[in-house]
Amino acid sequence: MSAASVHEDGAKLDFSRDMSYGDYLHLDDILNAQHPLSADRNEMLFIVQHQASELWMKLMLHELRDAVACIADDQCAPALKMLARVSHIMAQLVQAWDVLSTMTPPEYAAIRPSLSNSSGFQSWQYRSIEFLMGNKNAAMLEPHAHHAARRQQLEAAYAQPSLYDETLRLLARRGIPVPASHTQRNWRAPYEPSPEVEAAWLAVYQAPHLHWDLYQLAEKLTDIEQALRLWRFRHVSTVERVIGFKRGTGGTSGVSYLRRMLDQVMFPELWTLRTAL
Incomplete structure (x- = not known):
């Protein structure tokens, strides 16, 4: 050399x-x-922000899928590391709204016609994340019917046990009473909260020294849901700041739809048990 x-x-x-x-x-x-369709310079911000978010979501899916597999295989320790990483990825996604919120209403109005009907509502990766976390809704498969490979990937996530489902099955294998209705259910159906599941988690939280890895796993799930709530809040706040109460490009009611999403709870008993402790 x-x-x-x-x-x-x-x-x-x-x-x-x-x-x-x-x-x-x-x-x-x-x-x-990056291929802007308008002549407005601010479209580059819009494209890069969403492409970067999709890259982070790709990594999140990678971690979530492996975490679910580890939990199903009784390997709690590596799953904890993966789920901790998911929380940090969510923090990156939350912070991304800071950049997009610098786009003013007139700047967005200049690029909006170029978006046509494209919308983050149609993100198949985000939908996969929601399915893996347990927010199952068959209607959300339809925006991807035109793309066979994506539809197939989404259907796989839709049909399999979610992160929370596999966690409850792990509790049952550890001898903590979890009803069969929540360990052998139709995985395609939306999750329904259960007093018996809350009691199972209470047993973990009241004796963490006996169930340390399960206790840690519960807290990791709570971390993820809290981060998801922050992401949703920043999403609706940014949308309202940039477009007000106009309809979304994907046809949703925009801010009104996003506000309804704030009320969704992925791991309900991990929140309700806190009142009982």
């Missing part, structure tokens, strides 16, 4: 024959994936 190929601190400079940073990350593909 010639002296011209090496920086003064020893770093390699010539990558004509070796893989570089940009090669490894396929940066040309990523950085050339």
Whole structure:
């Protein structure tokens, strides 16, 4: 290697024959994936923010799927690490709204016609995350009917036990009474809260020294749901700031729809048990 190929601190400079940073990350593909359809400069912000969020969601799905598999296989310890990472990913998604909220109503109005009917409502990755967390709704499969591969991936997430379902099955395998209605149910159906499930979690929380990994798992799930609530709140707040109460590009009622989503609870007994402690 010639002296011209090496920086003064020893770093390699010539990558004509070796893989570089940009090669490894396929940066040309990523950085050339922004194609604004309007002449307005602010469209770049809108595209990059949503593309970056989809990348974070890709990682979140990677972690969630493996966490669910670990819990189903009685491997609680690695699942805890994966779920902790999910919470940190959610923090990144929450902070992303700070950047998008710098877009003013006139700036968004200039690019809105270019969006046509495209909307974050149609994000198949976000829908997969919701399914994996237990928010099952068959109607949410329909926006993806035109894309067979995506529809198939979504249907797989829709049909399998959710993160919470597998957690409750783990409790039952550990000898903590969980009703069969919640360990052998129709996984496609929306989750229904249960006093018996709350009692099962109470047993864990009242004796954490006996159920330490389950206690930790419950707190990790609570962390994730709290982060999801923050994300939803920042979402509705940003949308209201940028478009007011106009309908969403995907056809939803916009802010009104997003406010209804604030009331959804993924792991209900982990919240109601706190009153009983």
